[in-house]
Amino acid sequence: MKLTLRTQKNITRFIRKISFISIVILMIFVLVASNEITHHKVAITAQPLQECLSNDSLPCIDTSKKTISEPFVPDPKLNAQQRFLSAIARKLPTIPQPGTYEYTLLRSYGAVFVNPDMRIQLPQKDIFANEQETQEFQATLTMGHIDGTNDCFLQKPAADALNKTRTQQQIPLKSGYGSGDCTRTFNTNLRFWRKYANNQVLAKVKQGKETKILGLVAPPGTSQHLWGLAIDLRVGSKEQKKALNQNGWFQTVQNDVPHWTYVGLPEENLPVFGFNKQVVQGITYWITPL
Structure with missing residues (x-):
């Protein structure tokens, strides 16, 4: 009886060892198989792009997903107007029809809608109907104070860019002190x-019969100043203008000399987004192509 019990215990131990070894072998097999499948999938995914790159007659298109933070660049095959519209369509839900009042305003003041900074807040339309609509929009903004002023505030990325500019060059506000030059x-x-x-x-x-006035003053509810992305400055030297341009600030409203718009792009990229360079009485304006 004792021999039989000892034998049973030995058999039980043997079975446990065999089971453990079998499980280990099975896990190794699964891992190896999984690794082979993964490599096979990668090879299948990469193969079409490799074929494209090795064949000069095929148009190579990278269909991999792009990250949200990757900056938008318009298709260079499009004309200037199409490039501009493709950029602002990412920010403006509805593009006004040509010939409308809204389209006229977009032509004059729409430069801000190409701003690539994700922190910038833009309105859903280019006209505010009243003070309430304006305040509701402005309540969503994160504002920054312009150093050395009483109560001049802009959207924070614009304020940061202007404050940086003013550490490089002395650039006073048009009025010399405050809010009327900034967000209104x-x-x-x-x-x-x-x-x-x-x-x-x-x-x-x-009615489209008068547009020159738009270079002097914006109609009610349409000013870039309402959006916290424009400021009136006293700029006289090339060094001041260069510093502003290097920090994303440009004159975009023709004939409105003190008015500067925060576009947030380097100057060399403005034509890429469709802007037209116009020099009027020695002043360089970057005009929308609408």
Whole structure:
């Protein structure tokens, strides 16, 4: 009886060892098989691109997913207007139809919609109807203070870029001190409009019969200043202009000499996005191609 029990125990130990070894062998097999499958999949995925690169007659297109942070660059095969529209379509839900009042405003003030900085907040349309709409939008903005001013604020990326510029060159605000040169309220925009124009002029602008006024003052609810992306400055030297340009600031509203727009692009990239360079009385403007 004792011999039989000892034998049973030995058999049990033997079976356990065999089972353990079998499990280990099975795990190794699974890992090897999985590794082979993975390499096979990689080879299949890479093969078409390799074939394309080795064949000069094929147009090579990288279909891999791009990260969200990768900057957008318009298709160089498109004309200037198409490149500009393809860029702003990423920020503006509805592109106005040519000939409309909204399209006229986009032509004059739409440069900001190409800004690539993901921290920039842009309006969903290019006209605010009243003070309430303006305040609702401005409440969503993260603002930054312009150093050395009383109450001049811009959207933070724009403020940071201007503060950096002003460490390189002394560039005063147009008024010399404050808020009227920077982010404005709807009522301030309206007050400036009434200073230079009236309802009859506005009616002509809406009909497309008057556009020169847009280089002097923006109609109510349409100013880039409402968006925290524009500022009026006193700029006289080439060094000042160069410093502003190097930090993404450009003159984009023709004939509005003190007005600077934060586009956030290097100057060499402006033509890539469709901007037209126009020099008027020695001043370089980058105009939308609409």
